[in-house]
Amino acid sequence: MSNNVIIALDFSSKQEVETFLANFGEEKLYVKVGMELFYKEGNSIITYLKEKGHQIFLDLKLHDIPNTVKSAMRNLARLDVDMVNVHAAGGSKMMQAALEGLQEGTPEGKERPLCIAVTQLTSTTEEVMQKELMIPLTLNVAVVQYAKLAKESGLDGVVCSVHEVALLRQTCGEEFATVTPGIRLASDSVDDQARVATPEIAREKGSSYIVVGRSITKASNPLHTYKLVKEQMEGQTV
Numbered sequence: 001m002s003n004n005v006i007i008a009l010d011f012s013s014k015q016e017v018e019t020f021l022a023n024f025g026e027e028k029l030y031v032k033v034g035m036e037l038f039y040k041e042g043n044s045i046i047t048y049l050k051e052k053g054h055q056i057f058l059d060l061k062l063h064d065i066p067n068t069v070k071s072a073m074r075n076l077a078r079l080d081v082d083m084v085n086v087h088a089a090g091g092s093k094m095m096q097a098a099l100e101g102l103q104e105g106t107p108e109g110k111e112r113p114l115c116i117a118v119t120q121l122t123s124t125t126e127e128v129m130q131k132e133l134m135i136p137l138t139l140n141v142a143v144v145q146y147a148k149l150a151k152e153s154g155l156d157g158v159v160c161s162v163h164e165v166a167l168l169r170q171t172c173g174e175e176f177a178t179v180t181p182g183i184r185l186a187s188d189s190v191d192d193q194a195r196v197a198t199p200e201i202a203r204e205k206g207s208s209y210i211v212v213g214r215s216i217t218k219a220s221n222p223l224h225t226y227k228l229v230k231e232q233m234e235g236q237t238v
């Protein structure tokens, strides 16, 4: 079974990544490369992490006109990562174009990366969504609508918070992946996140994957904290 704890490598350089990964010895991880690291290091960071045997979620959240997203995805597919994403707010044509680009760019004999769509960022509250973004819906209704659109467009799942997972299981089915950031241990600071939950609650609600950044990357003992998170996600007691 695929590792369902994804560590967000929100670092500013390859050197910082190397220092962090040294904590894990030969352990094979599922890691997330986001904008900060990818815009600094480019494709070489992907090559480095793949050579180390890690699975990779390349979190660039594409959001542009369909033709541009299709061409960009064709290039990302050539990197042979495991998961990529778009913003569902780009609409169904954009999401379908993303999939076409991925299919075209996936090397012969390789599996197409999973393609998921961000519904509402886990830093967004219902109040911000309604008052600033002027989306006149409850957060749950908005997330379900974006997720249904992603599913109808052929995508493999969505990014959402743990709090919407049960609802999405009912509306989009058990096979549709829910990738949930905004994960915090009970004693952690929430920081800039709004819709947070512990790994234990993520397991109870049925998240397919959790994404954990600062709780692990800023921990005094990252390996110990990673194991604690995994144990909570797998339902074991420490």
Ligand SMILES: O=c1ccn([C@@H]2O[C@H](COP(=O)(O)O)[C@@H](O)[C@H]2O)c(=O)[nH]1
Residues within 6 Å of the ligand: 008, 010, 034, 118, 120, 121, 122, 123, 159, 160, 181, 182, 183, 191, 193, 211, 212, 213, 214, 215
């Ligand atoms: O809705 C979203 C989409 C992506 N993220 C990303 O996940 C990590 C979370 O990091 P923490 O340090 O655990 O808060 C980060 O890379 C975000 O870019 C998200 O948080 N919410």
